Amino acid sequence: xxxxxxxxxxxxxxxxxxxxxxxxxxxxxxxxxxxxxxxxxxxxxxxxxxxxxxxxxxxxxxxxxxxxxxxxxxxxxxxxxxxxxxxxxxxxxxxxxxxxxxxxxxxxxxxxxxxxxxxxxxxxxxxxxxxxxxxxxxxxxxxxxxxxxxxxxxxxxxxxxxxxxxxxxxxxxxxxxxxxxxxxxxxxxxxxxxxxxxxxxxxxxxxxxxxxxxxxxxxxxxxxxxxxxxxxxxxxxxxxxxxxxxxxxxxxxxxxxxxxxxxxxxxxxxxxxxxxxxxxxxxxxxxxxxxxxxxxxxxxxxxxxxxxxxxxxxxxxxxxxxxxxxxxxxxxxxxxxxxxxxxxxxxxxxxxxxxxxxxxxxxxxxxxxxxxxxxxxxxxxxxxxxxxxxxxxxxxxxxxxxxxxxxxxxxxxxxxxxxxxxxxxxxxxxxxxxxxxxxxxxxxxxxxxxxxxxxxxxxxxxxxxxxxxxxxxxxxxxxxxxxxxxxxxxxxxxxxxxxxxxxxxxxxxxxxxxxxxxxxxxxx
Numbered sequence: 001x002x003x004x005x006x007x008x009x010x011x012x013x014x015x016x017x018x019x020x021x022x023x024x025x026x027x028x029x030x031x032x033x034x035x036x037x038x039x040x041x042x043x044x045x046x047x048x049x050x051x052x053x054x055x056x057x058x059x060x061x062x063x064x065x066x067x068x069x070x071x072x073x074x075x076x077x078x079x080x081x082x083x084x085x086x087x088x089x090x091x092x093x094x095x096x097x098x099x100x101x102x103x104x105x106x107x108x109x110x111x112x113x114x115x116x117x118x119x120x121x122x123x124x125x126x127x128x129x130x131x132x133x134x135x136x137x138x139x140x141x142x143x144x145x146x147x148x149x150x151x152x153x154x155x156x157x158x159x160x161x162x163x164x165x166x167x168x169x170x171x172x173x174x175x176x177x178x179x180x181x182x183x184x185x186x187x188x189x190x191x192x193x194x195x196x197x198x199x200x201x202x203x204x205x206x207x208x209x210x211x212x213x214x215x216x217x218x219x220x221x222x223x224x225x226x227x228x229x230x231x232x233x234x235x236x237x238x239x240x241x242x243x244x245x246x247x248x249x250x251x252x253x254x255x256x257x258x259x260x261x262x263x264x265x266x267x268x269x270x271x272x273x274x275x276x277x278x279x280x281x282x283x284x285x286x287x288x289x290x291x292x293x294x295x296x297x298x299x300x301x302x303x304x305x306x307x308x309x310x311x312x313x314x315x316x317x318x319x320x321x322x323x324x325x326x327x328x329x330x331x332x333x334x335x336x337x338x339x340x341x342x343x344x345x346x347x348x349x350x351x352x353x354x355x356x357x358x359x360x361x362x363x364x365x366x367x368x369x370x371x372x373x374x375x376x377x378x379x380x381x382x383x384x385x386x387x388x389x390x391x392x393x394x395x396x397x398x399x400x401x402x403x404x405x406x407x408x409x410x411x412x413x414x415x416x417x418x419x420x421x422x423x424x425x426x427x428x429x430x431x432x433x434x435x436x437x438x439x440x441x442x443x444x445x446x447x448x449x450x451x452x453x454x455x456x457x458x459x460x461x462x463x464x465x466x467x468x469x470x471x472x473x474x475x476x477x478x479x480x481x482x483x484x485x486x487x488x489x490x491x492x493x494x495x496x497x498x499x500x501x502x503x504x505x506x507x508x509x510x511x512x513x514x515x516x517x518x519x520x521x522x523x524x
Contacts, residue, residue: 087266246260283343
């Protein structure tokens with residue numbers, strides 16, 4: 001009897017220990033995951049010193065929240081689950097966990113007791129610990145609030161997570177006012193000062209010596225232009241590409257998935273990004289620096305491969321449903337009755353840059369080009385804006401061959417498209433180009449009459465003066481382009497695009513420096 005009692009007691013102790021262990025790990029049964037035991041140390045291994053003085057905890061939403069691709073009926077909301085909200089050896093360590101997204105109608109006068117929609121999403125290592133919830137069947141022109149809680153599992157959620165606020169687009173039947181910010185050139189290394197940047201290479205590629213890093217006492221908060229954008233209270237934010245720089249510094253540049261992800265982590269953990277994205281939803285494109293390398297195409301046996309580059313874009317940015325491999329990175333959105341916008345994909349479908357220019361050479365590819373023409377013709381929006389990662393008018397530097405303005409680049413496709421635009425009368429129907437990539441702000445008119453607005457670099461240390469029409473080192477040595485505005489002093493900043501309300505709505509392009517000062521304004 002004594003032995004039986006002893007065996008029962010030992011069994012109870014063992015069960016109690018196992019139950020306690022499972023609760024500490026708190027893995028949901030429906031996640032079909034098993035907690036992995038710690039790796040055994042060999043006799044030769046020595047304890048590693050702590051990586052930094054930052055205390056690691058978690059799980060938490062240390063990089064805040066990001067809302068993306070908001071339409072009149074849908075939105076993607078994502079959180080990366082982390083162990084801290086600070087950099088540890090240039091990175092933000094992630095951890096698996098569960099994120100609970102609760103969506104409320106923020107437009108109601110009384111505080112709602114229950115969310116209109118809610119969703120649990122697991123953040124796993126294979127998606128870089130990012131949990132993304134995709135909400136559909138929303139109401140047009142409606143303000144929403146998303147409360148977020150993070151924990152090891154659905155039974156251990158912590159209170160006090162980030163809160164996202166956004167408004168769905170007005171939709172095709174509404175003449176409500178709309179405004180949005182457009183940016184490019186968010187170079188972390190130049191802003192913070194990375195002594196690994198090659199100064200000689202920088203001078204050759206930018207026509208400017210490497211500027212000093214930002215010196216303000218608020219440097220730890222991140223880019224001043226982000227705070228200036230937030231003060232303007234735009235309806236959404238557009239990153240046209242070069243959102244991070246895999247190749248700055250160039251030696252060493254980011255090549256492995258771990259190194260590539262680190263670039264996004266150090267960028268978006270900055271407090272001013274977290275503040276902005278909690279209030280302003282986003283749309284994204286990528287260009288060369290956040291795809292592969294400077295002026296890169298899909299040729300060459302080097303990392304990242306085009307497949308990895310695409311995977312990173314869809315993983316890090318809330319463009320589509322998480323894990324949806326068929327997401328189109330070119331798309332159009334009908335924002336309102338007065339405005340429709342197009343985002344084109346300029347990296348994934350392009351021909352090799354080194355090929356001779358001609359009818360077969362393309363940036364867009366046949367499928368995207370056919371889609372672009374079809375949707376432009378189908379639109380009855382008063383204003384039509386094609387937002388491109390790279391310029392189509394310029395002028396640009398003569399030495400380059402990777403965009404639609406460049407000699408020996410992709411001019412044939414550009415000229416064919418401009419001719420098509422004029423043939424179909426779109427140039428008389430408020431069709432305009434907005435571009436990123438170039439590190440200076442300008443407003444230029446092509447000899448065809450098509451106008452382009454370049455948003456310029458977001459930060460001062462990544463800005464430069466541009467090439468002017470007639471410059472022998474430009475893509476317009478004959479001076480055929482009319483440049484109605486270009487910066488005379490290098491400056492970071494952003495472009496604010498506004499459409500006023502009503503059937504007689506006006507379209508304005510307003511250039512700002514990084515402190516929010518208005519530099520130039522054009523109204524159509």
